[in-house]
Amino acid sequence: MTPPSTLTVKIRDFIDADYPALAAVQQAVWPQQTVTAEYLQHGDQELREHPRQPHFWRIVAEDHSGQIVGAASAVQWPGMFDPHRYHAELMVLPEAEGRGVGRALAEALWAHLQERGAREILAGTQEDRPRGLAFLAHWGFAEAMRFFDNVLDVQTFDPAPFAAAAQLAPGYRAVHLADLCAERGPDAAWAAYFAGFVQARADVPRTGEASPVLESEFRKRGTHPQFWPEAVLLAVHEPTGEVAALTELWLDPADPARLNTGLTGTTRNHRRLGLGLALKLKSIEQARARGAAKIWTGNASSNRPMLNINERLGFVKEPAWIEMQWFAPESEAKQ
Ligand SMILES: CC(C)(COP(=O)(O)OP(=O)(O)OC[C@H]1O[C@@H](n2cnc3c(N)ncnc32)[C@H](O)[C@@H]1OP(=O)(O)O)[C@@H](O)C(=O)NCCC(=O)NCCS
Known part of the structure; x- marks a missing residue:
């Protein structure tokens, strides 16, 4: 040939x-x-x-x-x-x-x-793409991290075994962003959402240090075509009014049967109380009510807490995305 x-x-x-x-x-x-x-x-x-x-x-x-x-x-x-x-x-x-x-x-x-x-270049490909991996290796890139897309079949998900886990711990209540805006006014509601988001995001594994999110930029998501404020689920800590945990579903740009998870996170003082799992269960219910077929979510392979929740719920892993990194020769010594 x-x-x-x-x-x-x-x-x-x-x-x-x-x-x-x-x-x-x-x-x-x-x-x-x-x-x-x-x-x-x-x-x-x-x-x-x-x-x-x-x-x-x-x-x-x-x-x-x-x-x-x-x-x-x-x-x-x-x-x-x-x-x-x-x-x-x-x-x-x-x-x-x-x-x-x-x-x-x-x-x-x-x-x-x-x-x-x-001095540093990040580029990725999937583990099942040998051409892409060889291409990046040829240009001097080495693996930095792996991420999985996890996919849940919403229609076959059985909520029955999770009935107790779907209840929030005493002292917390679930509310979506649109309702919190109606309760507190949009500025106070967005400020609470932003504060919870920033704290939870701080512990998301990534290949470099996260830059602070600017509140003015964050607020712009409200006008994003795929933003769905009723699917920004917040666990409010009732004694303080603060957002202790959140999960978000975003609409898909091309596929109405698919929803994509944004951040799921719990702020440090409120972890291991079942808030993350309870909110995810509520978001699955919302996806089902909307008639969605699949929920997609991306997680670092090192993020055991989040993977544990998703595995328990029945999310199925797609081939891993491999984030590869190149350092300029003089920068490498500093790593
Ligand atoms: C992942 C995260 C959202 C979990 O939130 P949480 O409210 O503490 O989780 P829950 O209390 O609902 O935990 C439910 C189950 O998840 C698993 N889990 C949660 N945290 C865990 C941990 N640190 N280690 C191992 N398993 C953990 C356990 O199975 C737990 O059940 P159990 O407490 O009965 O053992 C939280 O650790 C977090 O905010 N991390 C940083 C943000 C992040 O990485 N988000 C995901 C981005 S992809």
């Missing part, structure tokens, strides 16, 4: 008219991550407007007919911001793989990041 010939591509800057093609490439490469052009555009807009002014760069690979067959990006992720750290993404349409498109994109991306003086 003759090997496939090299595909000559033009690497050029991304333009707004490319969003539909970018979404199509991403959907083909990562079929499980449902995506739309509008969703990608909304995310990019948030990055452009972010007060941390993260660097953000996209390129595409176009074949001789003008079809986009691959794309790459580099971004200073605001949630884990460091001026020397970049998240890189590179995707090639499956039918164009093995023909030099990835290399052409990687060379352009690499030149861009070297020019910017990047």
